Every structure is written in C-alpha cells, then in structure tokens.
Amino acid sequence: MASRRSFMGFTLGAAAAVGGVFTLVGMKKTWDPLPSVKAAGFTTVDLSPLADGELRTVEWRKKPIFILKKSSDMEQSNTDIIAGDARYTVVIGLCTHLGCIPAYHSADKEFVCACHGGKFNVSGKNMSGPPPKPLEIPPFSIDGTKLVLGEVGKEYEEIMKNVGKA
Amino acid sequence: MAHFEKSNGIVDWLDQRLAIKKFMQVMMTQYWIPKKINFLWAMGVILLTMFAILFITGLLLVMYYKPDVALAFDSVNKTIMQEVEYGWLWRHMHGVAASVVFLVMYIHLLTGIYYGSYKKGREIIWISGMVLFVLFSAEAFSGYMLPWGQMSYWAAMVITNLFGGIPFIGPELVEWIRGDYAVGDATLNRFFMLHVCLLPIVVIAFVAIHFYALRFPHVNNEIAEEIDFDLEAEKYLAGKKKEAKVISFWPDFLCKDIFYVCLFMIFYFYLVCFHYDFAMDPINFEPANALKTPPHIYPEWYFLWSYEILRGFSYEVGLACFGIAQVIFFVLPFLDRSNVVAPAHKRGAFFVWFWLLVIDMIVLTIYGKLPPVGINNTIATIASVTFLALLIVVLPVITLMERKAK
Numbered sequence: 001m002a003s004r005r006s007f008m009g010f011t012l013g014a015a016a017a018v019g020g021v022f023t024l025v026g027m028k029k030t031w032d033p034l035p036s037v038k039a040a041g042f043t044t045v046d047l048s049p050l051a052d053g054e055l056r057t058v059e060w061r062k063k064p065i066f067i068l069k070k071s072s073d074m075e076q077s078n079t080d081i082i083a084g085d086a087r088y089t090v091v092i093g094l095c096t097h098l099g100c101i102p103a104y105h106s107a108d109k110e111f112v113c114a115c116h117g118g119k120f121n122v123s124g125k126n127m128s129g130p131p132p133k134p135l136e137i138p139p140f141s142i143d144g145t146k147l148v149l150g151e152v153g154k155e156y157e158e159i160m161k162n163v164g165k166a
Numbered sequence: 167m168a169h170f171e172k173s174n175g176i177v178d179w180l181d182q183r184l185a186i187k188k189f190m191q192v193m194m195t196q197y198w199i200p201k202k203i204n205f206l207w208a209m210g211v212i213l214l215t216m217f218a219i220l221f222i223t224g225l226l227l228v229m230y231y232k233p234d235v236a237l238a239f240d241s242v243n244k245t246i247m248q249e250v251e252y253g254w255l256w257r258h259m260h261g262v263a264a265s266v267v268f269l270v271m272y273i274h275l276l277t278g279i280y281y282g283s284y285k286k287g288r289e290i291i292w293i294s295g296m297v298l299f300v301l302f303s304a305e306a307f308s309g310y311m312l313p314w315g316q317m318s319y320w321a322a323m324v325i326t327n328l329f330g331g332i333p334f335i336g337p338e339l340v341e342w343i344r345g346d347y348a349v350g351d352a353t354l355n356r357f358f359m360l361h362v363c364l365l366p367i368v369v370i371a372f373v374a375i376h377f378y379a380l381r382f383p384h385v386n387n388e389i390a391e392e393i394d395f396d397l398e399a400e401k402y403l404a405g406k407k408k409e410a411k412v413i414s415f416w417p418d419f420l421c422k423d424i425f426y427v428c429l430f431m432i433f434y435f436y437l438v439c440f441h442y443d444f445a446m447d448p449i450n451f452e453p454a455n456a457l458k459t460p461p462h463i464y465p466e467w468y469f470l471w472s473y474e475i476l477r478g479f480s481y482e483v484g485l486a487c488f489g490i491a492q493v494i495f496f497v498l499p500f501l502d503r504s505n506v507v508a509p510a511h512k513r514g515a516f517f518v519w520f521w522l523l524v525i526d527m528i529v530l531t532i533y534g535k536l537p538p539v540g541i542n543n544t545i546a547t548i549a550s551v552t553f554l555a556l557l558i559v560v561l562p563v564i565t566l567m568e569r570k571a572k
C-alpha cells in the first residue's frame with residue numbers, strides 16, 4: 001500500500017516536472033523577438049557619398065550606427081573597415097557603459113558620452129571614463145562600396161579575429 | 167451539511183455563512199495595538215491609502231492609455247491630459263502618489279530600523295516589507311516607461327542594459343527581456359503587462375502577507391517594551407481600558423491613524439494641485455527618440471541613492487555594488503547581531519550609525535542627481551563605500567560589541 005502511494009507520488013512529481021519544463025520553454029520562446037523583428041535586421045548603406053572625416057549615423061535594428069570615413073590624419077586601427085581605398089570606423093553608437101549615445105566632437109576627434117563622461121577615439125576605442133570596452137562593431141559585409149549591416153561577411157570575421165588578438 | 171437557522175437579519179445571515187463577526191474580531195476589534203506608539207506608526211495606513219489611490223486612478227488611466235510605441239505618447243499627453251474629463255487630475259494624482267509613496271516608504275523603513283522593529287520575532291514582517299519595497303520599485307519603473315517620453319525610453323534602455331553585465335548570458339538576456347534588439351514595442355507591451363497586471367497582483371498578495379506577519383509578534387512600540395498581549399487584552403476586554411497597555415485597532419486606534427492620513431492628504435493634494443510637476447521630468451514631455459540621448463540621464467529621486475552607488479565605481483564593480491545595495495536591507499535582521507530591542511537613542515553607537523546611514527543616503531541622493539564630473543565622482547565613490555561599509559562592516563561590529571557588553 002505504502003509503495004503504491006509513493007509510486008503515485010513519484011508519477012505525479014515526474015509528470016509535473018516534465019510539464020513544467022515544457023511550459024518554461026514555451027514561455028521563454030514567447031518572450032523572444034518576433035520573426036518580423038528578426039527579419040528587419042538588415043540595412044544597406046552606400047559609403048561612396050561620404051567625405052573625408054565625415055560622420056554619418058544610420059539606424060540598424062533600432063540602434064544608431066556610426067560610420068566615420070577616416071581622413072589621412074586620423075589614427076589607423078586594425079578594426080578599421082576598408083572599402084575601396086578608404087578606411088572607415090563602423091561601430092554601434094551606444095556607449096558600452098550603460099548604452100547612451102555618445103556625440104562626435106569633430107574638433108577633438110573623439111566620441112564623448114555625456115551620461116557619465118566616457119570618451120572614445122576615432123576608432124571607437126575607449127579612452128577614459130567608465131566605459132569598459134571599445135564601441136562594438138556590428139556584423140557587416142561589404143559589397144563594393146555598399147555596406148550591409150546585419151550580415152556576417154569575411155571582412156567582419158577578419159576584424160573580429162584582430163580584436164581577439166589585440 | 168452544517169445546520170443553518172433562520173437568520174434574524176442580513177448580518178446574521180452572512181455570519182452563518184462567512185463568519186464575518188469572527189473575522190471582524192480578528193481583523194479589527196480584537197486586533198491589539200500597543201498604546202505607546204507615535205505618529206511614525208501611522209505610515210502603514212498612509213501607505214495603504216496611497217496604494218488605494220494609485221489603484222483607482224490607475225484603473226481610470228488605463229481606460230484611455232494605449233500601449234503602442236506609435237500611440238502611447240499621445241494617448242497620455244493628448245487624450246488623457248486634454249480630452250478626457252478630469253484625465254489630468256487622475257494622471258497627476260497617479261504620478262504624485264507614485265512619488266510620495268516612496269517618501270512614506272522610506273520613513274516607514276527608517277522607523278523600523280530606528281526602533282529595531284526588524285528584530286527577533288519580527289523578521290518576516292521586515293522581509294515581506296522589503297519585498298514590497300522591491301515590488302513597488304519595479305512597479306514604479308514599469309509605470310515610468312509607459313508615457314514613452316525621452317526619459318522613459320532611456321531609463322528603460324539603461325535599466326535593461328544593466329542585465330547585460332551578467333556574465334556569459336548578459337547580451338542575449340537583454341535582447342530577450344526587450345523582445346527586440348533595442349527597447350521597442352515588445353518591450354513597452356511587456357512592461358505594460360507587468361505594471362497593470364502581474365505586479366499589482368503580487369503587491370496585493372504581499373500586502374496581505376505583511377499584515378498577516380504582524381499577528382503573532384504584533385507591532386513594536388516606542389520604547390520597545392515586550393508586552394504580554396493576551397494579558398493586556400484581557401484587561402482591556404474586562405473594561406479596564408485605562409490600565410491596559412493595548413487598545414483595539416478598531417475603533418480606538420484607527421481614528422488616530424485616520425487623523426494622520428488626513429494630515430497627509432493635505433500635503434498630498436497640495437502637491438497634486440500646485441506642484442504636480444515635481445513628479446514629472448520635463449524631458450519626458452518629448453517623445454521617445456531612439457537616436458538621441460538626453461544629455462543627462464537620471465532616475466526619479468527615490469532611486470537616486472542606489473543609482474549613485476552604481477555610478478560610484480567602475481562598471482563591473484559598480485554593477486556588483488548596485489546589486490548588493492538592492493538586497494542588503496533584506497538581511498538587516500541578520501546583520502544586526504544584538505538581541506537588544508530598543509530605540510536607537512538607547513543604544514549609543516547604533517544611534518550614531520543610524521544617523522550616519524541617513525546622512526549618507528541623503529548625500530548619495532543629492533549627488534545622484536548631479537552630473538558625474540570632477541569632484542562629484544570622488545564624493546560618489548566615498549559615499550558609496552561608506553554606505554556599504556556601514557551596513558556590511560560597521561553594523562555587525564557595533565552589534566557584536568553590544569552583545570559582549572551585556
């Protein structure tokens with residue numbers, strides 16, 4: 001009798017556990033970004049109209065992307081994106097501290113985050129203040145002078161390798 | 167089935183089915199309150215009143231509010247503020263109550279610390295109270311997002327980003343919480359769900375637990391006297407009301423509480439009518455813009471102290487300390503190692519400690535609002551270290567010494 005009861009208890013527990021796990025998986029998926037949100041995750045930008053030293057901000061996945069065409073007097077970095085014969089800094093324009101949008105000060109050649117005073121150089125490297133790491137590089141691929149944001153190309157992989165080494 | 171008699175009226179009819187007379191005794195007429203308590207003990211009832219106001223005004227607002235990134239801003243600032251009759255009043259009442267409820271909560275909390283009301287026997291009251299504080303914080307934050315102004319948007323951005331600091335799963339977790347790559351429609355809707363449905367239900371449940379937790383240890387009193395409630399209640403019931411150290415919650419005690427509620431309402435409606443803007447950040451009257459950060463982001467006043475602890479250190483350390491600051495008060499009954507239940511002014515070192523804590527939290531609050539430049543950063547770090555040291559190191563040491571001295 002006792003063993004029959006404990007068997008029932010065990011069965012009930014097991015059934016509840018399996019049901020619970022499936023429910024949790026289902027709930028987690030409900031909270032995931034919708035397919036339509038994911039599908040809208042690509043943006044194409046033509047780089048050719050940019051002038052030397054000019055910063056352009058485009059929107060990708062609701063985040064601002066900074067595209068800076070480097071002029072010859074600017075620091076070169078192994079995170080630069082080379083398209084044609086020009087070098088670009090392409091970074092997600094959200095401070096790596098708490099996610100504010102830094103402003104570009106062209107005179108000082110730096111990105112300044114007003115929130116807590118974080119500073120980044122023209123290559124997006126964190127120079128001072130609370131930000132713990134450089135501005136992030138979005139996945140991209142290059143197609144002539146066109147930059148496709150959201151697609152992982154070989155240039156992106158190359159840069160990520162450099163970053164890993166640095 | 168039990169035996170039912172023909173009732174001699176509606177009360178009796180209900181009493182036979184719901185035992186309402188017994189219920190009234192337990193909840194009101196034979197719920198014993200010590201006589202020696204001052205106005206600080208009225209904060210609980212004031213909080214309950216505030217919660218009721220928030221609930222009712224919230225119901226009125228939610229009838230016109232639209233949780234959609236394209237419509238939210240206008241549904242608040244146009245429809246509710248300009249078209250709905252008295253919409254402005256409900257909104258201001260809701261906003262001001264959301265803010266002052268924290269003022270009262272802080273007083274309530276500090277009263278508890280001052281009189282040692284979190285100690286032996288009353289731990290669950292304290293912990294359930296702290297849970298309520300956290301729930302109210304979540305409620306306030308999720309509500310702050312709904313008007314979808316600039317500060318709403320960027321507060322949501324910063325707070326959800328905090329989860330990115332969790333090792334390994336951080337970035338994915340942030341995306342999952344937001345339901346989008348950045349704060350967006352999905353984020354707004356899930357916070358709306360939290361604000362109007364899930365959190366209020368949990369708050370109500372914890373209010374019930376908080377009250378229930380008072381039944382056995384009873385409320386503390388001004389001199390932290392240990393009272394034999396059964397004995398005193400007997401005296402009271404025998405008609406020796408003067409002699410008894412306790413009175414009944416209803417009708418004796420509540421009339422005093424209601425008096426304080428009335429005083430508080432004067433203050434509250436003064437704010438609602440003349441200074442409603444103190445709970446409304448001007449930046450939030452600009453619609454949310456994902457591509458432009460306001461120059462200086464800060465939370466509402468009641469979060470400033472913990473926000474300042476976050477800013478007081480470098481990123482990872484700040485995040486960890488911020489986390490600690492959120493939960494440290496939960497374990498207060500266990501950090502205080504002394505068994506003495508007495509008001510702070512009878513405990514020497516503890517008294518000094520208490521006021522240092524209050525001053526430190528005020529400093530953190532003031533500097534939390536100032537932009538983090540130059541000397542402000544130094545003060546932030548010092549005040550944050552002081553806060554953590556006071557709770558984690560100084561308090562256990564003081565109370566250990568108290569224990570030795572006894």
Ligand code: FES
Pocket residue numbers: 095096097098099100113114115116117118129130131
């Ligand atoms: S968010 Fe940029 S410095 Fe804090």
